[in-house]
Amino acid sequence: MILSKTNRISLHKVSNFFRLILPAESQNICRHVHFKYYPDTTSKIKGETKEMNMFQAINNALHLYMEKDETSIMFGEDVEFGGVFRCSMGLKDRFGSRIFNTPLCEQGIAGFGIGAAANDVTAIAEIQFADYIYPAFDQLVNEAAKYRYRSGDQFNCGKLTVRAPCGAVGHGGLYHSQSPEAFFAHAPGLRVVIPRGPIQAKGLLLSSIEVEDPTIFFEPKILYRTASEQVPVEYYKLPLEKAEIVREGTDITLIAWGTQVHVLLEVADMAKEKLGVSCEVIDLRSILPWDIETICKSVVKTGRAVVSHEAPLTQGFGAEIAATIQEECFLNLEAPVARVTGWDTPFPYIHEKHYLPDKYRCFFAVEDTIKY
Amino acid sequence: MNMLMRFNKKFLDKGSNVCQSIKNYASEASFETKPFRLHKLESGPSTHVSVTKEDALKYYKQLHTIRRMETAAGNLYKEKIVRGFCHLYSGQEACAVGMTAALRPQDSVITAYRAHGWTYLMGVTPLGVLAELTGRQSGNARGKGGSMHMYARNFYGGNGIVGAQVPLGAGIAFAQKYQNTGGVCLALYGDGAANQGQIFEVYNMSKLWDVPCIFICENNGYGMGTSAERASASTEYYTRGDYVPGIWVDGMDVLAVREATRFAIEHCTSGKGPLVMETFTYRYSGHSMSDPGTSYRTRDEIQEVRQTRDPLTSFKERILNANLVTADELKSIEADIRKEIDDAVKIAKSDKEIDLHELTTDVYALNIDKEIRNTTPFKPLPASNLGPAINV
Numbered sequence: 001m002i003l004s005k006t007n008r009i010s011l012h013k014v015s016n017f018f019r020l021i022l023p024a025e026s027q028n029i030c031r032h033v034h035f036k037y038y039p040d041t042t043s044k045i046k047g048e049t050k051e052m053n054m055f056q057a058i059n060n061a062l063h064l065y066m067e068k069d070e071t072s073i074m075f076g077e078d079v080e081f082g083g084v085f086r087c088s089m090g091l092k093d094r095f096g097s098r099i100f101n102t103p104l105c106e107q108g109i110a111g112f113g114i115g116a117a118a119n120d121v122t123a124i125a126e127i128q129f130a131d132y133i134y135p136a137f138d139q140l141v142n143e144a145a146k147y148r149y150r151s152g153d154q155f156n157c158g159k160l161t162v163r164a165p166c167g168a169v170g171h172g173g174l175y176h177s178q179s180p181e182a183f184f185a186h187a188p189g190l191r192v193v194i195p196r197g198p199i200q201a202k203g204l205l206l207s208s209i210e211v212e213d214p215t216i217f218f219e220p221k222i223l224y225r226t227a228s229e230q231v232p233v234e235y236y237k238l239p240l241e242k243a244e245i246v247r248e249g250t251d252i253t254l255i256a257w258g259t260q261v262h263v264l265l266e267v268a269d270m271a272k273e274k275l276g277v278s279c280e281v282i283d284l285r286s287i288l289p290w291d292i293e294t295i296c297k298s299v300v301k302t303g304r305a306v307v308s309h310e311a312p313l314t315q316g317f318g319a320e321i322a323a324t325i326q327e328e329c330f331l332n333l334e335a336p337v338a339r340v341t342g343w344d345t346p347f348p349y350i351h352e353k354h355y356l357p358d359k360y361r362c363f364f365a366v367e368d369t370i371k372y
Numbered sequence: 373m374n375m376l377m378r379f380n381k382k383f384l385d386k387g388s389n390v391c392q393s394i395k396n397y398a399s400e401a402s403f404e405t406k407p408f409r410l411h412k413l414e415s416g417p418s419t420h421v422s423v424t425k426e427d428a429l430k431y432y433k434q435l436h437t438i439r440r441m442e443t444a445a446g447n448l449y450k451e452k453i454v455r456g457f458c459h460l461y462s463g464q465e466a467c468a469v470g471m472t473a474a475l476r477p478q479d480s481v482i483t484a485y486r487a488h489g490w491t492y493l494m495g496v497t498p499l500g501v502l503a504e505l506t507g508r509q510s511g512n513a514r515g516k517g518g519s520m521h522m523y524a525r526n527f528y529g530g531n532g533i534v535g536a537q538v539p540l541g542a543g544i545a546f547a548q549k550y551q552n553t554g555g556v557c558l559a560l561y562g563d564g565a566a567n568q569g570q571i572f573e574v575y576n577m578s579k580l581w582d583v584p585c586i587f588i589c590e591n592n593g594y595g596m597g598t599s600a601e602r603a604s605a606s607t608e609y610y611t612r613g614d615y616v617p618g619i620w621v622d623g624m625d626v627l628a629v630r631e632a633t634r635f636a637i638e639h640c641t642s643g644k645g646p647l648v649m650e651t652f653t654y655r656y657s658g659h660s661m662s663d664p665g666t667s668y669r670t671r672d673e674i675q676e677v678r679q680t681r682d683p684l685t686s687f688k689e690r691i692l693n694a695n696l697v698t699a700d701e702l703k704s705i706e707a708d709i710r711k712e713i714d715d716a717v718k719i720a721k722s723d724k725e726i727d728l729h730e731l732t733t734d735v736y737a738l739n740i741d742k743e744i745r746n747t748t749p750f751k752p753l754p755a756s757n758l759g760p761a762i763n764v
């Protein structure tokens with residue numbers, strides 16, 4: 001009801017269901033976002049394209065995959081209606097019993113998915129919000145991650161993919177805003193992937209589903225509707241083992257994933273304009289395993305690095321990157337590796353903009369690192 | 373704080389004036405409730421319940437305040453003054469009011485995110501609730517928690533993770549027993565939450581150790597967009613503790629809920645261990661403010677409940693018909709409530725947000741770091757504490 005007033009996207013007449021718990025205002029494009037979106041214009045995938053935002057690109061990927069692999073199933077809380085963020089719209093109509101709602105039981109959902117995957121079914125599970133993945137943490141870390149290893153690969157659950165919306169959305173508060181990637185990056189055997197926009201989301205999701213390892217695919221929820229691009233309509237995959245240099249530069253390397261890539265792209269513009277500094281911006285894409293080579297080659301070239309993520313500083317994935325850079329590029333470094341991140345507090349309900357590593361904080365870190 | 377107290381006092385004074393001005397009416401009345409359903413219990417509470425005039429007025433005031441407060445919360449959300457998430461309790465008022473009526477000072481309560489009504493009943497003013505929603509400093513948690521996170525003495529909150537509060541309830545109840553307070557804990561959850569595994573873990577623990585915990589499933593028919601039937605292999609929630617006895621009660625009847633809760637408290641405190649109680653109720657609004665609540669159920673269904681089972685209307689009719697109260701008395705209560713809520717809304721809108729430095733308070737009790745790591749490079753924020761905690 002209230003939504004219809006604020007929702008400017010009326011092109012897609014769909015049920016109101018997706019709006020279930022998405023805060024009304026976050027559905028209103030561009031008004032509350034803390035970053036400027038940089039569409040992906042360098043995609044090398046050939047063929048016909050179509051304008052899609054990120055939830056549509058993910059939806060499109062799911063349609064294509066389920067079409068291709070008849071053993072695949074998709075399940076989660078309220079996914080039959082399209083899910084809270086509409087990512088599974090239309091799947092029920094098309095694939096019937098292969099799409100089903102689960103009760104509210106994340107640990108069960110994860111364990112069930114692992115079992116199905118272990119028995120040769122491609123299992124795509126949705127956890128409604130990344131903040132609700134913790135009841136499933138045990139299953140993912142103890143069962144999914146270790147199945148292949150502990151059985152000497154007699155058994156594995158490589159056919160499992162868990163999708164979950166993550167990250168800040170403007171006013172999600174404590175339990176609708178978290179970015180838990182670092183927790184899972186501490187579990188060898190799991191893969192963790194985070195896209196920065198529609199083209200990436202589609203290709204990386206298809207790779208994540210296909211790859212023979214259990215994969216957690218975190219989708220920055222603020223991008224679902226704010227990010228729109230010309231997405232290739234064909235089935236295509238993007239590499240999980242490669243970070244992408246989204247902007248080449250010579251003076252400093254800026255590293256992020258998901259929404260934060262866009263913040264750093266804007267910072268790169270600011271740095272060029274205000275400091276005359278050339279930034280190389282890298283989207284890590286795959287958090288575990290991660291592309292050490294691309295990052296370190298860049299830092300060897302630039303001698304400086306800033307890593308940024310929404311999750312808190314201490315034990316965030318930036319710590320791993322910074323440690324690796326100092327190990328691999330020690331003699332090339334002109335300044336300490338800087339980290340710009342969320343605070344070491346729970347995610348706040350008010351004053352969210354101060355908590356987030358926004359462009360000003362990132363710019364300050366760039367300036368500091370350059371002038372070191 | 374002072375302001376909150378003044379608020380409350382002014383209102384209470386008015387309430388008692390009302391009572392004094394009434395004469396020549398019955399001082400107590402009796403009613404029949406819908407039959408309770410029992411699971412592994414030999415006998416249940418009597419369906420013949422009575423209420424004094426004083427209590428009737430009190431329940432009416434509480435029911436009505438919650439309804440009014442939730443309407444105000446909904447409006448604030450529509451005006452975009454409340455952000456984020458906002459889950460209204462409208463339709464379910466008789467559950468919390470009936471349970472509160474049976475509570476003794478040593479009992480405690482923990483619930484999920486549909487917590488506004490409970491917060492008020494456990495002693496927080498409507499302003500404390502509404503200003504928490506708007507994220508202002510006169511909010512119950514100084515605007516740090518928002519809709520799902522509110523607290524009071526013996527009220528362990530508002531919890532955002534579905535089902536997570538239930539094991540806590542068992543622990544709270546265990547501590548009651550361990551410390552010999554004679555108290556019980558009401559651990560509330562929804563029909564959707566009833567499918568979380570951890571609930572079954574604590575049914576077992578509580579029964580094993582005779583923990584005085586009342587597990588209360590507020591069955592409002594839906595967990596977000598999924599109806600109870602489509603999520604639960606058994607919708608007889610009061611039987612789902614298996615070896616834990618259970619009782620079903622009409623959650624739209626404040627007196628039935630009070631009776632069932634008294635019975636449950638009696639059961640738990642007589643050393644028989646836990647009990648599962650299902651209150652059969654309904655939520656009028658969508659799951660949260662961003663859900664219109666009409667895509668998975670019909671408008672007719674909502675209308676029908678409003679017309680035939682509404683917890684406020686039915687209670688009002690009963691006490692009026694029994695000549696326990698007069699229409700004027702109720703009107704005057706309603707007018708007072710309207711004023712109190714309107715005033716609270718004004719403050720909740722105009723009050724200040726907390727200062728930035730409060731965002732870094734209360735992460736730890738003992739702060740090893742002087743500052744919170746990585747706040748802003750320009751102005752580091754101290755790690756500090758607000759306290760003192762009210763629960764310990």
Ligand SMILES: Cc1ncc(C[n+]2csc(CCOP(=O)(O)OP(=O)(O)O)c2C)c(N)n1
Nearest residue numbers: 132486532533534562563564565594595596
């Ligand atoms: C662990 C977890 N999973 C999912 C959610 C999202 N969610 C919030 S409320 C809700 C429905 C709960 O329904 P029910 O228990 O019946 O309570 P009601 O909303 O009806 O009061 C869901 C799925 C959550 N908050 N926590």
Ligand SMILES: [Mg+2]
Nearest residue numbers: 562563594595
């Ligand atoms: Mg429910």
